[in-house]
Amino acid sequence: MISVDASSVLSPAEQIRSQLAAQIRTGQLQQDSRLPPVRQLAADLRVAPGTVAKAYKELESMGLIRTARAAGTRVNPGHTATGPLIRAAEELARQAAAEGLDLIGAQGLLAHAWIEASGGSGGTYQR
Numbered sequence: 556m557i558s559v560d561a562s563s564v565l566s567p568a569e570q571i572r573s574q575l576a577a578q579i580r581t582g583q584l585q586q587d588s589r590l591p592p593v594r595q596l597a598a599d600l601r602v603a604p605g606t607v608a609k610a611y612k613e614l615e616s617m618g619l620i621r622t623a624r625a626a627g628t629r630v631n632p633g634h635t636a637t638g639p640l641i642r643a644a645e646e647l648a649r650q651a652a653a654e655g656l657d658l659i660g661a662q663g664l665l666a667h668a669w670i671e672a673s674g675g676s677g678g679t680y681q682r
Contacts, residue, residue, distance in 0.1 A: 559600050564659065567602045571610035579619050579634050581641055586632035590620065593628075 557574045559567045578584040590596070593611060597604040611628060614620045622628045636644075651661035 557596070557600065559602055566606075567600075568606045568609040568613070571596075571600070571602075571607060572613045575610065575614055576617070576619055579614075579630055580636045582635045584630050585635075586630050588630045589626075590628040590630070 557571060557578075559570050563570060565573070575584070575590070584590075590611070591599070593604050593607045597607045600607070611620065611622065615622060619631055619634050620628055621631055647661065647665065651664065656664065
C-alpha cells in the first residue's frame with residue numbers, strides 16, 4: 556500500500572517513488588508484477604497524474620521497472636535485497652523509533668554510517 560503524506564518534507568512524487576522502490580527491494584512487489592496505470596494510481600492517491608508519471612520515470616531510470624504499451628508497467632527482476640539486509644533495515648527502523656528519531660533522523664544516521672563504511676568518500680548514492 557502506498558500513501559502520500561501532505562505534511563511530509565518529501566514531494567508526493569518522491570514519496571511514491573521511495574515507497575515503490577522499497578516494496579520492490581523487499582520483495583513485496585515481485586519481478587514482473589504489474590503496477591497500476593498512472594491515472595489509476597493518481598486517482599487512488601489523489602495526486603496529479605504527472606506526479607505518478609514522474610515517480611515511475613525515476614524508477615524506470617533506476618532500472619527497477621519497465622513500461623511497454625501492451626504490457627503496462629512491470630517490476631524488473633534482480634532488485635530484491637537479501638534477507639539479512641532487510642532484517643538489518645527493520646532493526647534500524649525499530650531502534651531509531653525507540654530512541655525517538657523520526658524518518659529524516661534515521662536516514663541521516665544511515666547516511667553517516669554509509670560514508671564511514673565507504674572510507675569517507677561518500678560512495679555512491681542511489682535514491
